[in-house]
Amino acid sequence: MNYFSEISHIIDYGLAGDKKKLVSQIKMLVSQLEKNGEKDEAKALKIKLNNKIISNNTYTQNALYQKPIPVEKDNRFPLADYETFSENDIWLALPEHIETKVEQFLINLNHRDKLETKGIPINPTILLYGEPGTGKSKLAAYIAAKLSLPLITARSDALVSSYLGSTSKNIRMLMDYAKERECVLFLDEFDALAKGRDDSNEVGELKRVVVSLLQNIDALDNVILIAATNHPHLLDRAVWRRFQYKIEVPLPNRESRKDIATKWLQGSISSKVLNLFSDISEGISGAEIENIVFEYKRECILNDYGKNEKENRLLQLLVSNLYPDITFIKRNRKYDILKVKEKFNNLSAEKIGLIFGLSKQRIATVLREEKVNA
Ligand SMILES: Nc1ncnc2c1ncn2[C@@H]1O[C@H](COP(=O)(O)OP(=O)(O)O)[C@@H](O)[C@H]1O
Ligand SMILES: [Mg+2]
Numbered sequence: 001m002n003y004f005s006e007i008s009h010i011i012d013y014g015l016a017g018d019k020k021k022l023v024s025q026i027k028m029l030v031s032q033l034e035k036n037g038e039k040d041e042a043k044a045l046k047i048k049l050n051n052k053i054i055s056n057n058t059y060t061q062n063a064l065y066q067k068p069i070p071v072e073k074d075n076r077f078p079l080a081d082y083e084t085f086s087e088n089d090i091w092l093a094l095p096e097h098i099e100t101k102v103e104q105f106l107i108n109l110n111h112r113d114k115l116e117t118k119g120i121p122i123n124p125t126i127l128l129y130g131e132p133g134t135g136k137s138k139l140a141a142y143i144a145a146k147l148s149l150p151l152i153t154a155r156s157d158a159l160v161s162s163y164l165g166s167t168s169k170n171i172r173m174l175m176d177y178a179k180e181r182e183c184v185l186f187l188d189e190f191d192a193l194a195k196g197r198d199d200s201n202e203v204g205e206l207k208r209v210v211v212s213l214l215q216n217i218d219a220l221d222n223v224i225l226i227a228a229t230n231h232p233h234l235l236d237r238a239v240w241r242r243f244q245y246k247i248e249v250p251l252p253n254r255e256s257r258k259d260i261a262t263k264w265l266q267g268s269i270s271s272k273v274l275n276l277f278s279d280i281s282e283g284i285s286g287a288e289i290e291n292i293v294f295e296y297k298r299e300c301i302l303n304d305y306g307k308n309e310k311e312n313r314l315l316q317l318l319v320s321n322l323y324p325d326i327t328f329i330k331r332n333r334k335y336d337i338l339k340v341k342e343k344f345n346n347l348s349a350e351k352i353g354l355i356f357g358l359s360k361q362r363i364a365t366v367l368r369e370e371k372v373n374a
Helices: 004-016 019-035 041-055 060-062 096-110 114-116 136-146 166-179 204-218 239-243 254-265 271-280 284-301 313-323 332-343 349-358 359-374
Strands: 078-082 125-130 153-156 184-187 224-228 245-248
Touching: 004 019, 019 041, 041 114, 096 114, 096 136, 096 245, 125 136, 136 153, 136 224, 136 271, 166 184, 166 204, 166 254, 166 284, 224 245, 254 271, 254 284, 271 313, 284 313, 313 349, 332 349, 332 359, 349 359
Parallel strands: 125 224, 125 245, 153 184, 184 224
Antiparallel strands: 078 153
16 A cells, blocks of 8 residues: 555544644645645645635534634624534425525535535535525524534624624624634524615615625635525625525425424324315415414313314414404404405315314305395
8 A cells, every 4th residue: 555654644643633743644645645646636635634724623623622602892792603403303394496406505515525626616605585484594404414514603683783893893703713613604684784785874884894794705715604584685786696506495385384284283183174274375484384383282282172173273373374354253253254255265165164163054154145235
């Protein structure tokens, strides 16, 4: 074996955790390879080495002296949260095209060395945008879990300071912290930092914040950066260009709505009710579905409903969530039935009956009477 002695030393220093000697030994191996004309291999190792030196982690991460999250100077608030996730803890129902994009991103990252050896830079940045409660923050955690890296979530309330110049300083401190370790840096509520520069209401300070934010993003090199916003239209145009992947996270489609409800209901519902729930919940987010299901389950427990006894309450909670003036109070029943008919206009008397826990004949009678009166 040509490089036995170098490799043997590398193993010794690696096992002993002596980073300084390890790095110098790897550098020796690189120059040996170069001398022997094995250019591709030398380059691959060099890149590996650079990435590791920049992110200076592996050893310090598990070490006793892990550096604390930087804090805001004036009020001592931490600028970020540090969390680790396991893949099994995170479940998301996403449309296939988004799953594919995320997979692509992960594949690129996992083949980073190979791509960079061939001179293809990778820019590990994602901008997630879409309605609130569509799973953007959760997706960031999922990506960190898939990469087995900690997620460092910036706290925009702590970063954005009312003191002149402090916001930029905070951003810089946080980014420096992220650069020192292998991690996923997550800038949630990104619009709070990256608002457009053309907004005439805003003063020079904000422009400076965006400019320094962009400079800091450019200097992040190898840090995996995810940003998320519910207000993409507020973002400065120059900000968009910094991100390689721009992923719109949509409101859940029928299939996803059904999956999310099923996941939390855990089989305690008839398929008739579940299907109607999925049909008429268009336009609501995954977070809202979760809330409705949990509210339903709370009611079931507190009122001691037997299995399937009151499952129409699930539909009622959904309808009230969409249209708060439909209250399902008994004395308003007629009004409620007519309103449901008006809002969900293709709904049969049978399905309306399912919502109210009444027979389709009863519903048909109410609707008929109304027609006669009109
Ligand atoms: N597509 C989805 N699949 C499964 N759960 C979802 C989905 N979208 C939202 N949720 C649930 O709603 C919660 C809130 O979502 P979150 O990630 O905070 O949304 P966002 O960051 O887009 O506002 C999540 O923790 C998750 O449990
Ligand atoms: Mg969020």
